[in-house]
Amino acid sequence: MVVKATACEIAKRIPAQAQDLPDSDRLVIMRPHIATPLFLSVYVPHPESRLCTVLARGSAIVGLPMGTGLIRIYYEGNVGGAENLTRYREKAVQAAGRMLHKYPAGYPTRAREDVDPREVVEIGAIDTKTYRIDISARPTDLSWWIDAEDLVDLGLIQKAG
8 A cells, every 4th residue: 555645644643843943963874876987897707616506598697896805796697588578788778787786785686696706707798888898808808798780789799601
């Protein structure tokens, strides 16, 4: 059940004693502002890592280092077969959107993990405003994880034929 109330109706519910208190006696709770990062790192799992065996091949992984020394990652593998997540680029945008949702809390999902930096290899970055993906790794270092069609879509290789 959703109850809607105007500011005046809410003020009427506050006890009169509290309404008469000077501002200095009122407790104001404010969250500190944490700026959204300009870029998120894009990763692939290290070939010998646990992640390599538990994630679907071709999963997009984005993340940021944390103060604890771990890296918080969000990933998308489209194991459910969604039509709007067929390309690596689309999966990366989905994972980034989850990480940026109510940043720094992120979207509540099972596709999030804090991992040891040795579990992942950074291959590029994704701009958090435009979702433009810049891959700095060589295509030959990615082809074991990212399909050739996705490497073409990312502009890393030419389409054969």
